[in-house]
Amino acid sequence: MNPNARVWVLHLAVIAGLYAAQFILPPYHVTNIARIMVLAVFAMGYNIAFGYTGLLSLGHALFFAAGLYGAGLAGYFLEWSALPSLLAGLMAGGVVAGVVGLLALRTAGVSFMIVTLMFAQAGYLSILYFGSLTGGDEGFVVDAARRTIAGLDLALDGYRYGLALGLFAVALVCCLWLVRSPFGRIMVAMRENQERSRMLGYNPFTIKLTALVISGLYAGAAGASYALLFGYVGASFATIQYSILPMLYVLLGGAGTVLGPLVGAAVMFYLIDYASSVTSAYLFLVGLALVLLVIFAPRGVLGAVRERWARWLP
Amino acid sequence: MAFGPFLLLALMEGMVTSAVLALSAVGLSLVFGVMRVVNVAHGEFYMAGAVIAWFVTTLVPGPAAVGFIAALVIAPALVAMMAALADRLILKRLQYDPEATIVATIGLLYMLQQAALTIYGPDARPVAAPFEWRIQLQWFGYSGYKLFVILAATAILLAVWAFLARSKAGLVMRATQVDRDMARSFGINVDRVYTGTFALGAALAALAAVLVVPIQQAHYLMGGDPLLLSFIVVIIGGLGSLRGTVAAALIIGLSDGVISMFFSPTLAKIIATLLVAMVLVFRPQGLFGAKS
Amino acid sequence: MAALMQALGLVRHFGGLHAVDGVDLVLEPGEIHALIGPNGAGKTTLVGLLSGRIVPDRGRVLLAGEDITRLPAHARVRRGIAYTFQITSIFPRLSVFDNVALAAQSQGGRNLASSVHGTLARVGLRGLADRTAAQLSYGHQRLLELAMGLALHPCILILDEPTQGLAAGEIDSFRALVKALVPETTVLLIEHNMDVVMDLATRITVLNFGRVLATGTPDEIRANAAVQEAYLGA
Numbered sequence: 001m002n003p004n005a006r007v008w009v010l011h012l013a014v015i016a017g018l019y020a021a022q023f024i025l026p027p028y029h030v031t032n033i034a035r036i037m038v039l040a041v042f043a044m045g046y047n048i049a050f051g052y053t054g055l056l057s058l059g060h061a062l063f064f065a066a067g068l069y070g071a072g073l074a075g076y077f078l079e080w081s082a083l084p085s086l087l088a089g090l091m092a093g094g095v096v097a098g099v100v101g102l103l104a105l106r107t108a109g110v111s112f113m114i115v116t117l118m119f120a121q122a123g124y125l126s127i128l129y130f131g132s133l134t135g136g137d138e139g140f141v142v143d144a145a146r147r148t149i150a151g152l153d154l155a156l157d158g159y160r161y162g163l164a165l166g167l168f169a170v171a172l173v174c175c176l177w178l179v180r181s182p183f184g185r186i187m188v189a190m191r192e193n194q195e196r197s198r199m200l201g202y203n204p205f206t207i208k209l210t211a212l213v214i215s216g217l218y219a220g221a222a223g224a225s226y227a228l229l230f231g232y233v234g235a236s237f238a239t240i241q242y243s244i245l246p247m248l249y250v251l252l253g254g255a256g257t258v259l260g261p262l263v264g265a266a267v268m269f270y271l272i273d274y275a276s277s278v279t280s281a282y283l284f285l286v287g288l289a290l291v292l293l294v295i296f297a298p299r300g301v302l303g304a305v306r307e308r309w310a311r312w313l314p
Numbered sequence: 315m316a317f318g319p320f321l322l323l324a325l326m327e328g329m330v331t332s333a334v335l336a337l338s339a340v341g342l343s344l345v346f347g348v349m350r351v352v353n354v355a356h357g358e359f360y361m362a363g364a365v366i367a368w369f370v371t372t373l374v375p376g377p378a379a380v381g382f383i384a385a386l387v388i389a390p391a392l393v394a395m396m397a398a399l400a401d402r403l404i405l406k407r408l409q410y411d412p413e414a415t416i417v418a419t420i421g422l423l424y425m426l427q428q429a430a431l432t433i434y435g436p437d438a439r440p441v442a443a444p445f446e447w448r449i450q451l452q453w454f455g456y457s458g459y460k461l462f463v464i465l466a467a468t469a470i471l472l473a474v475w476a477f478l479a480r481s482k483a484g485l486v487m488r489a490t491q492v493d494r495d496m497a498r499s500f501g502i503n504v505d506r507v508y509t510g511t512f513a514l515g516a517a518l519a520a521l522a523a524v525l526v527v528p529i530q531q532a533h534y535l536m537g538g539d540p541l542l543l544s545f546i547v548v549i550i551g552g553l554g555s556l557r558g559t560v561a562a563a564l565i566i567g568l569s570d571g572v573i574s575m576f577f578s579p580t581l582a583k584i585i586a587t588l589l590v591a592m593v594l595v596f597r598p599q600g601l602f603g604a605k606s
Numbered sequence: 607m608a609a610l611m612q613a614l615g616l617v618r619h620f621g622g623l624h625a626v627d628g629v630d631l632v633l634e635p636g637e638i639h640a641l642i643g644p645n646g647a648g649k650t651t652l653v654g655l656l657s658g659r660i661v662p663d664r665g666r667v668l669l670a671g672e673d674i675t676r677l678p679a680h681a682r683v684r685r686g687i688a689y690t691f692q693i694t695s696i697f698p699r700l701s702v703f704d705n706v707a708l709a710a711q712s713q714g715g716r717n718l719a720s721s722v723h724g725t726l727a728r729v730g731l732r733g734l735a736d737r738t739a740a741q742l743s744y745g746h747q748r749l750l751e752l753a754m755g756l757a758l759h760p761c762i763l764i765l766d767e768p769t770q771g772l773a774a775g776e777i778d779s780f781r782a783l784v785k786a787l788v789p790e791t792t793v794l795l796i797e798h799n800m801d802v803v804m805d806l807a808t809r810i811t812v813l814n815f816g817r818v819l820a821t822g823t824p825d826e827i828r829a830n831a832a833v834q835e836a837y838l839g840a
Contacts, residue, residue, distance in 0.1 A: 056413050056416075056417075058416075103591070103592075103595050104591075104595065106595050106596075107594055107595055109412060109413065110352055110412045110413065110416065111594050113352075113413070113416055114352070114545065114549070114590075114591075114594060115591045115594045115595060118587045118588070118590050118591040118594075119587075119588075119591055121542065121583075121587045122584050122587040122588045122591070125580050125583050125584045125587065126584055128580055129578065129580045129581055129584060182707075182711045182718075185704055185707060185708055185711070186708065186711075188697075188700065188704075189697060189700075189708050192697045192698070192699055192700060193695060193696070193697050193698075195695065196691070196695045196696065196697065197708070198679055198680045198683075199657070199659070199679060199680075199683060199688075199689050199691070199695075200680075200683060200708055200709050200712050200754065200758065201680050201681075201683035201684045201712040201713075201758065202680055202712065203678070203680045203681075204680075244420055247417070251417070279432070280431065280436075281428035281429070281431045281432045282428075283424050283427070283428045284424060284425055284428035284429065284432075286421075286424050287420070287421040287422065287423065287424025287425035287426075287427075287428065288421065288424075288425060289421070290417055290418065290420055290421030290424070291404055291418050291421035291422065291425070294408065294414050294417045294418045294421070295404065295407050295408065295418070298414070
């Protein structure tokens with residue numbers, strides 16, 4: 001098989017497998033996988049910024065929350081239906097990422113991490129402060145009437161899974177196309193050697209800003225579909241924890257691999273799911289995983305696979 | 315209440331905040347200055363100090379003051395040991411890479427916090443103040459213990475300053491801060507300096523927590539605010555300068571105290587976090603300027 | 607002939623160090639212009655100012671008569687000013703192909719793959735496209751650096767000590783390569799190897815202590831007493 005075909009076959013097979021999963025697995029896991037796919041889209045967005053472009057952000061919760069509240073509030077106050085709400089959330093994620101990027105990308109490295117962290121924290125606190133608008137700490141439930149697309153009720157397992165899979169498939173294909181495009185090569189060049197990239201005629205600021213906005217669109221789309229699929233919008237999704245989780249998924253699955261975010265999200269989701277049934281201190285596992293990964297396996301699962309066995313893996 | 319006493323009260327509360335904040339921020343600043351490590355788990359060392367203080371004061375019999383003094387010694391010592399261990403087991407293995415250490419200390423944050431949840435539980439518990447004494451003027455009353463906190467923090471800060479400026483260990487630390495490789499070629503054991511610095515930074519956070527825990531209760535989630543505020547102070551105050559950090563702690567602590575009296579504390583925090591972001595964006599020399 | 611690139615009174619100080627201290631320089635179209643001078647004479651700083659990597663304290667840079675002093679480095683590359691690094695600066699973890707493709711696609715060529723393979727063949731790296739750049743020998747990495755410069759199809763190619771670390775055979779093919787570039791491309795060459803300089807250069811500028819000591823043809827420079835005293839004769 002030629003290398004190009006091999007890559008597409010693998011990724012389409014993953015999508016097909018996820019499609020089949022809803023008929024094979026018990027309902028409990030079907031709901032879980034719907035959630036995992038949405039979180040994986042979020043992580044894919046994080047991966048575009050961190051894994052490919054080298055932007056270690058600690059503020060992606062803000063972009064996720066922008067999508068979540070963008071969609072939720074559009075439904076709540078403007079009574080938009082699900083599809084325009086979804087688009088509103090997607091755009092909100094991209095716009096917020098753009099604004100943050102315009103400022104934060106004047107810094108790099110450690111300063112960039114702290115600036116993004118601070119912006120996200122300010123965003124979280126703003127959600128609490130403007131409680132009359134956002135529902136504050138308690139959040140709000142998305143009205144059932146706002147959760148239908150073309151008459152299909154997204155609260156039902158089948159349709160919910162369908163939309164999550166649709167979103168995931170589009171996101172995956174776009175990501176695969178992006179990272180194999182000339183622009184994807186430039187993103188990686190920024191990560192690997194910014195000064196050299198500049199002397200090849202690329203403006204680092206523009207390239208990084210574009211990557212961050214794309215990343216924000218992903219996070220926004222994930223946040224918006226989370227609101228629509230699971231019907232709840234709350235400030236807890238804007239906390240620092242939701243900036244850490246996509247980083248953890250990406251580190252675990254493999255930074256700079258297209259399927260890494262899905263692998264990371266799935267493994268971590270079930271680990272946390274299991275741990276939280278045993279102890280209330282399940283977040284210990286998140287911490288332990290971060291420390292172990294960063295010390296022993298900084299390339300993650302698929303990064304290691306690529307290094308040892310499959311150099312063609314995008 | 316009349317405006318005068320009200321403002322004085324706000325200022326006194328601000329001084330207490332400043333004092334505790336200065337201790338914790340100096341710890342964070344030392345670690346960043348010498349090791350170039352941004353310790354996101356700093357707030358959890360603070361929390362650990364408070365929780366250990368609760369255990370010590372509960373277990374030590376006799377008057378409250380005895381337990382408190384024991385806590386003042388034991389909590390920072392234990393926390394320093396934890397930090398030294400974390401340095402040896404985690405940070406050193408990462409060769410103090412700035413970005414990797416942030417990820418690792420985030421992990422450490424969760425581990426410490428969740429360990430506290432398991433061992434100490436989800437409740438907030440008070441620690442008895444070592445003495446109950448109240449200043450009572452005709453028009454103004456104030457807790458004597460809070461005054462003691464201000465004095466104690468000042469004394470500790472002076473001691474840290476003397477240690478850095480006068481002692482041989484302090485000199486070695488400052489030399490390592492200026493140039494790690496040069497220090498190594500002069501026969502300084504940089505690994506030991508790093509472990510010591512990380513332990514000292516954590517111990518300062520723990521000391522701050524022991525002082526504060528008779529005023530606030532010990533709780534496993536109490537590390538978040540001091541972390542955020544210490545960050546703000548270190549960034550505003552500029553790096554490596556003990557004086558800058560203390561001055562920034564005074565400004566932030568006082569304005570936090572005063573602003574919180576008149577405005578919503580959430581709004582104050584929003585403004586403060588945005589301020590820090592803007593300082594880093596537009597005046598990076600404030601903190602990270604020396605490094606590209 | 608009109609100057610392709612012109613430096614007018616460029617000044618750049620680093621603290622007390624007068625790295626470049628009032629330099630005028632003219633690049634004529636199609637020439638190979640060598641920049642020589644003792645270590646620390648300000649050569650790399652000067653080309654840094656020309657390529658936009660360093661901002662001058664004073665003075666101006668003109669490209670075909672247009673003032674580009676305020677133009678950032680990446681925009682100058684797009685105008686056709688390419689710079690190859692003195693200390694090899696490649697993308698070590700990417701493939702050789704990707705390294706050159708990054709340069710080639712910057713100019714928006716149509717058939718990327720054939721253009722990349724063509725450039726690799728020109729510098730003598732044919733057949734190494736799939737290697738990871740870090741695996742190449744030092745000499746090959748220097749050639750890769752050169753290939754990236756060529757793939758930009760620049761009108762001015764600035765080469766900062768390109769032959770450093772190359773074997774004798776590699777230096778010969780490098781000479782042939784540079785000779786074949788003119789007159790389409792104008793070359794500004796920083797070089798310590800005097801054989802290479804005297805063979806390639808149409809004109810030479812000698813820098814010393816951040817100032818221009820002399821400019822002229824290789825013969826004029828050889829005959830210049832001040833240059834001999836400061837540099838060659840020593």
